[in-house]
Amino acid sequence: MELRDYLQILHRNWVLFLIATLVGGGAAFGISLLQTPRYEATTKLYVSVRSDAAGISELAQGTSFARQAVVSFVDVVDSSVVLERVIEELQLDTTPEELRSEVSATTPLNSVIIAVTAANRDPETAAAIANSVGTNFSDIVVNTLERPEGESASLVRIETIEPALAPTDAASPNFTLAIALGAVAGLALGVITAVGRSVLDTRIHSSHDIESITEVPVLGGIPQDPEIKKRALxxxxEPRSPSAExxxxxxxxxxxxxVDSTSRTFVVSSAGPGEGKSVTTVNLxxxxxxxxxxxxxxxxxxxxxRVAEYMGLEGGAGLTDVLIGRAALADVLQQWGNGKLFVLPSGRIPPNPAELLGSEAMRRTIDALSGAFDYVLIDAPPLLLVTDAAVVSRLTSxxxxxxxxxxTRKPQLAAAVEKLNAIGTKIFGVVVTMMPPKGPDSYGYGSYSYTGKIEDTSRRRGITPETPTERG
Known part of the structure; x- marks a missing residue:
């Protein structure tokens, strides 16, 4: 996929992205509401090493030792020996293993300060645990772990410089952070869904999709028009509509x-049914x-x-009568309106359509039409369902x-192109129908409106606008 493909995905699925983002943020907010608030209280301890000498070098050595010792002291904060004392002192109904998950200790780099943090559902209990951990930790380090043998006092001193206070605001849940993370997760899920759907979707949406599967040029794009269901012509x-343009x-x-050929005879077909080939043929x-x-x-x-019904003509006699020699071509050609458009209906449905369309009589009929008309357009059945279109295409330009x-799916269109190429039929181009009038997949006529309202002359011509709702 190219950058253009991803931009089209973003453009095509922006509503999905918006909904996914809102749902993700809303879900995170809802989950946060269900969580029990937790409060955190922190006490800060200062670690120093006492020196009997008053020299600057001795003081520097003591400070350096304290900085090194602090790294090890941090691991003692949540040790069992400290936490057991805290549980006994505060009469907590818990175990050292459970309490350990609520207590943490940190120290900044090259610092002699230890920050002890305790978390609990009750703010007063959180502050009491933090202060008790700090007090008992200091006592164990100074009077047990770092006390020299004999009666001499320990050189290490740990003092509380900032006792823990009961917090007023809960540390979790953090609604702002939760909503932001939920929105990002929802957006990411939306993007993954859109990209995955685009990769797995084999339907044709734009001219770029056709260019990716065949070198056949795109001759035009016809926007989706709900009026076609009422009137195919x-x-x-609707001469001023985007579709007409x-x-x-x-x-x-x-x-x-x-442009250099004297014969411009084209067969119009599609890969499958319901793709608008008959509507395209009559309007072209x-x-x-x-x-x-x-x-x-x-x-x-x-x-x-479908042609006779769309054009409002009698289709009882037509092409099949000419091919079996029952009628002359001039007798079944019907002029449409007052112009130079003549319609040859299909006639009665025969039992052997493919044989008739590939017959010598069909060749003579096409030669006669191409000699008398500037353009000959033949509406043929879908290529992948029957062989009729492929057979008659060999007799045309x-x-x-x-x-x-x-x-239309890409494999279907590719198969139709390959089928025509296999028999040597020249494909002049692809016409994309039912394109959205706006958006990344539109063909550019969605906002076309330059001329004013004009009179509908169909009634003065004696033409009935209503047509069948089923498309060919």
Whole structure:
């Protein structure tokens, strides 16, 4: 994954990150509320070594010895011999092992001061334990461990310079720290979830995903439009919408394909069903006809035809009648509107679609159409379900593949590309449909709004805008 991929993940999942952070911080706050408050009290002890001599060098040697001895004295603070005395003195209902977990001692580097800290649920008890540990520790070190033989006094002196006082604020739980750590943990979990989901997600979301699996160029992206469910002919009925503008952009890109060829015959297909290939084909045909070009729109899906329904035409007679010699091509071609767009419906569904589409009659039909029209667009079934699209693609200039954002999976698109490459079909490009109008995966038309409201001329043309809700 590249840096761009991670930035897209951050952009795409910022709501997840926000929720995970809030949940993590809230969970940490809730857990902290359930914890029993603990108080800490600290007493400070000063360690010195007495010298009978008054010279500076003797004093320096005593101080140096004290600094070295303090390191060892720290380990004596929570020893059993000290803690047993504390338990007996304070009448505590505990054992030295249990009390040891509540007592700690530290000393700064190159210092003769020992800080003894005791923790307890009761602030008064915490202060009493700290002071008792300090007193008993001093007595054991001075009068037992460091006392010389005989009656002479010990050279080591340990004095309390700051007794422990009952704390007013609990040391734990620390709500601020807990919430901060919980929020960071929640954010980290959210990031891990988003990255893992992105790595495991094989669906196509943007043109970059297509570029990562094939060198076939992306000719255009069509944003998701809820109006398509009501009327499939967006270019005709919603000419100023972002989707219509996207189809015109696709038309412009397609005009630069095969510029030196006299035949511009394209089969339009997809890897699987429900990716918007039929809607893309009919709107692309409308956009091309809008430039004044003569366009033939052929419904080559002889299994589940949709073109005639989308265009509002009678589809009882069409391509199958021409292929079996029952009707002439000119008799079943239907002009759409007042322009130069002609539609060839599929006709009746035959029992052998693949054989008809690969027949010599189909070749003659395509040759006749390509000779009479500037563009010929053939809507074909999905590539991975049946062989129809692959068969008819060999009779055309090449293929256009349709892939749906958030639906088509990368292995499916790669398999469709490989299937066409295996039979020598030229793939002119991929059209990404159902792209989100906004966000990191959008194609750039989400905020397109430059012209004002225009009159819907569909009624004056005698065209019914309603179309079936099912997409091809």
């Amino acid at each position: 967006i270019v005709e009925f 996207a189809f015109r952009s696709l038309r412009t890109n397609l005009q630069f394909v095969e 045909a409308l956009a091309l006809a809008g430039t004044g070009a003569k366009v033939a729109l052929v419904d080559g899906d002889l299994r589940l035809p 090449g293929a256009l593949l349709v892939a749906a954002s958030g639906s």
